[in-house]
Amino acid sequence: MNSKPLDPFWEIKHLNELTPQEWEALCDRCGLCCLNRIQDEEDDEIYLTRVACRCYDIQSGQCSDYPNRLAKVEGCTQLTIERTSEFTWLPETCAYRLRFENKPLPSWHPLISGTPLSVREHGIHKYDPVNESDDIDLEDYVIDEGVGDW
Numbered sequence: 001m002n003s004k005p006l007d008p009f010w011e012i013k014h015l016n017e018l019t020p021q022e023w024e025a026l027c028d029r030c031g032l033c034c035l036n037r038i039q040d041e042e043d044d045e046i047y048l049t050r051v052a053c054r055c056y057d058i059q060s061g062q063c064s065d066y067p068n069r070l071a072k073v074e075g076c077t078q079l080t081i082e083r084t085s086e087f088t089w090l091p092e093t094c095a096y097r098l099r100f101e102n103k104p105l106p107s108w109h110p111l112i113s114g115t116p117l118s119v120r121e122h123g124i125h126k127y128d129p130v131n132e133s134d135d136i137d138l139e140d141y142v143i144d145e146g147v148g149d150w
């Protein structure tokens, strides 16, 4: 049986009051921030692709080397309270962005549903992701709906 924690810290605390453990727990592991994006050279428009970072383990649905991710992958960004002004690049469903905008977490967030399985259809897997590799051209994997709607 799934159980909701008694203390919904994500509702009663501001982001800057979270402990490191609570900050980590806020991430729903959707993986959407691990998808590559490309910028059109002509109009600067940003497009989302379904090409995941080399380090993303599609099968297990998580970073394959989370502790070393920042050293291993150029461009991997650590989300911190000091960087909240940059959170607009995150998907609208990202828990950090939602709480920064004072919006509730969705019912499928593991902190609410009690299971990480509830994220599957709302995260990276809904785009049928592939891993980045030398023979992949990102332009061939642009997701039509664009980055504004993800």
Ligand code: SF4
Binding pocket: 026, 027, 028, 029, 030, 031, 032, 033, 034, 079, 090, 091, 093, 094, 095, 096
């Ligand atoms: S988009 Fe947000 S909630 Fe999803 S994996 Fe990235 S940081 Fe975590």
Ligand code: SF4
Binding pocket: 033, 034, 053, 054, 055, 056, 057, 062, 063, 064, 065, 066, 069, 070, 073, 076, 077
């Ligand atoms: S290194 Fe890990 S957390 Fe960072 S973008 Fe790649 S898969 Fe995501």
